[in-house]
Amino acid sequence: QVQMVESGGRLVQAGDSLRLSCTVSGRRFSSYIMGWFRQAPGKEREFVAAIGRSGNSTAYADSVKGRFTISRANAKSTVYLQMNSLKPEDTAVYHCAAHDRWWKSRPVAGDFGSWGQGTQVAVSS
DSSP states (O other), X not given: OOEEEEEOOOEEETTOOXXXXXXXXXXXXXXXXXXXEEEOTTSOOEEEEEEOSSSOOEEEOTTTTTTEEEEEEGGGTEEEEEEOSOOGGXXXXXXXXXXXXXXXXXXXXXXXXEEOOOEEEEEEO
16 A cells, blocks of 8 residues: 655745655555646646656646656655746645556546645745
8 A cells, every 4th residue: 555645835926936745655666657636626636747667757737848847766755846937827736646557648647546635736926
């Protein structure tokens, strides 16, 4: 069983930067493909970014491409989401997710079997 804990979310102003972290425990971290998803009030959960087991493969939603960067530190069992040039529309609860199957360049929530509780990001204009 995998446990994941996100941190780093807070209230920021438009244009600010923020780094989210997700620490994983329970199984070997390097065996997982990791992802970040977000869910705004009244909206469906949407894909943000994903990273392969070694960190060599990454994928991003068009809405965050060029502003967000996903990375991982396998020795620390942690995945990060660096968010720059934040916009009010980035406001959401951000969840990290994990699965141990094959890489997909356009993952969806159903591909991931393990989820964290989420961390709130709020961006004021």
